[in-house]
Amino acid sequence: MKYTWSSATHVGLVRESNQDSVAPEHDGATDEILIAAVADGMGGAAAGDVASRVALAAAIAPTPEEQPDPAARVRTGNEAVLKAEAEDRTRRGMGTTLTLGMFHPDGHLDVGHVGDSRMYLFRDGTLTQVTDDHSFVGELVRAGKLNPTEAMQHPRRNIVTRVLGTPGLQVDSVELHLHSGDRVLICSDGLTDMVTRGGIEAILADTTTVTDAAWGLVEAANRAGGVDNTTVVVVDADQ
Ligand code: MG
Numbered sequence: 001m002k003y004t005w006s007s008a009t010h011v012g013l014v015r016e017s018n019q020d021s022v023a024p025e026h027d028g029a030t031d032e033i034l035i036a037a038v039a040d041g042m043g044g045a046a047a048g049d050v051a052s053r054v055a056l057a058a059a060i061a062p063t064p065e066e067q068p069d070p071a072a073r074v075r076t077g078n079e080a081v082l083k084a085e086a087e088d089r090t091r092r093g094m095g096t097t098l099t100l101g102m103f104h105p106d107g108h109l110d111v112g113h114v115g116d117s118r119m120y121l122f123r124d125g126t127l128t129q130v131t132d133d134h135s136f137v138g139e140l141v142r143a144g145k146l147n148p149t150e151a152m153q154h155p156r157r158n159i160v161t162r163v164l165g166t167p168g169l170q171v172d173s174v175e176l177h178l179h180s181g182d183r184v185l186i187c188s189d190g191l192t193d194m195v196t197r198g199g200i201e202a203i204l205a206d207t208t209t210v211t212d213a214a215w216g217l218v219e220a221a222n223r224a225g226g227v228d229n230t231t232v233v234v235v236d237a238d239q
Contacts, residue, residue, distance in 0.1 A: 001031070001104075001105055001107045001178065001180070001237050001238070001239060002029060002030070002031045002237075002238050002239070003029065003030055003031075003034045003103050003235055003236070003237060003238075004028075004029040004236045004238065005024065005027060005028060005029070005034065005036060005210055005233060005234065005235040005236070006027040006210035006211040006213070006214040006215075006233070007022045007023075007024060007025060007027070007036075007214060007231075007232065007234075008215050008217070008218045008230075008231070008232050009022050009218075009229065009231040009232075010218045010221075010222065010226070010229065010230050010231075011229055012190055012221070012226035012228055012229050012230055013226035013227070014225075014226060014227045014228070015228060015229055017046070018049075018229045019040065019041040019042070019048035019049045019051075019052055020038065020039065020040050020041070020052060020188045020190070020229040021038070021039045021041070021052040021053050021055075021057075021096075022037070022038050022056075022231050022232075022233060023036060023037045023056055023060045023233075024036065031105055032105060033064040033102060033103065033105065034102075034103040034235065035060050035100065035101070035103075036100070036101050036103065036186055036233045036235055037059060037060060037100035037101070037186065038098075038099050038117045038186045038187060038188055038232070038233060039053075039055050039056040039077075039096045039097055039098045039099075039117070040052060040097040040115065040116075040188040040231070041053070041055075041094065041095070041096040042094065042096065042160070042163065043093060043094030043095060044090070044093075044094075045090055047085075047090065047091040047093075047094035048094060048095075048096070050084055050094065051081050051084070051085075051091075051094040051095055051096040051165060052096040052097075054077075054080045054081055054084045055077035055080055055081050055096045055164045056077065056096075056098065057080070058076050058080035059073040059074060059076055059077035059080075059098060059112075060073070060100070062076070064102065068102070069110070069112070070101065070102050070111055070112030071112040071171040071172075071173045073100055073112055074098050074100060074113070074164070074169075074171045075171055077096075077098050077100075078114075078164040078165065078166065078169045078171075081094070081095065081096060081164045081165040082165060085165060093165075094165055095160075095163030095164055095165035095166070096115070096163060096164045096165065097114060097115025097116055097117040097134075097160065097163060098112070098114055098115065098117070098164055099111070099112075099115070099131060099186050100113070101119060101184065101186060101235075103184075103235060107177050107178045107179070107237065108175065108176075108177060108178075109175070109176040109177070109178050109184065110173070110174075110175055111131065111172075111173065111175070112171050112173060113132075113171070113174065114162050114164055114170075114171055114172065115160050115162060115163050115164070116133040116134060116135040116160050116189050117131075117188045117189065118130075118133065118185075118186070118189075118192055119186050120184070120185040120187070120200070121176065121178075121182060121183075121184055122182070122184070122201065122204045122205075123179065123181075123182050123183075124181075126201070127185075127201040127204065129197075130174055130176065131172065131174060134160060134163075134172075135157070135158075135160050135161055136154075136157075136159040137156065137157045137159075138151070138161075139161065140154075148196075149196065152192075152193055152196070157193060158189070158193075178237040179237070180237060181238065182236075182237045183204055183210075183213070183234060183235070183237075184234070184237070185200070185204065185213075185233070185234055185235075186232065186233045186235075187217070187230075187231065187232045187233075188228070188230060188231040188232075189228060190221055190226075190228035190231065191217055191218075191220075191221045191230050191231075193227070193228060194221040194224035194225060194226070194227065194228075194230070195217070195220045195224055199220060200217065200220075203216045203217055204217075204234075210234045210235070210236050214233070214234045217230070217232045217234075218230050218232060
């Protein structure tokens, strides 16, 4: 399998700083292992920015041979956030989401995930959410008490129930097997709070290149109001 990717991040139309982090930062293609991730930081002053950058940097640093397990990478990111928090009292209470995928040449995709950033699989024209949101509304949706559209408008939609920066953090693991023609999206909630599942699906269906897909998603979030930072990575799998 060959992977072609594009990432895009934008501060949005309301926030003054971009507290999301993304890897890889530049577009590219590989027939070796690809590590792609999105982190969405939270915390006062610059702490959210620090949390997402520190977590992502620590999580992607080991080579695939050194650390083949994405959940262990997320735990490494968690330790880095706790350490950075202990160094500076203005960072107390900071945290970040982290959704990290390891795309293997044989088509295996291993995912480590904490928070409300999401991974989606777009296959044969249909978009499927791969990760569970660790959020107040995400739990209500899974319990059948709220539908996804109601969740987007819920006043407590931004309450995240599990973040890096927590001792003893529990990390979700997901495994997928990709087919040629699959498109994978990792994104922060700046996209999913603004653009419906159907809207995301249409953009992924209507764009040919990963670059057009990535920037098309960011532009759609900003057209809808851009109330948060929006960050995406789009990865195409091709034989
Ligand atoms: Mg956000």
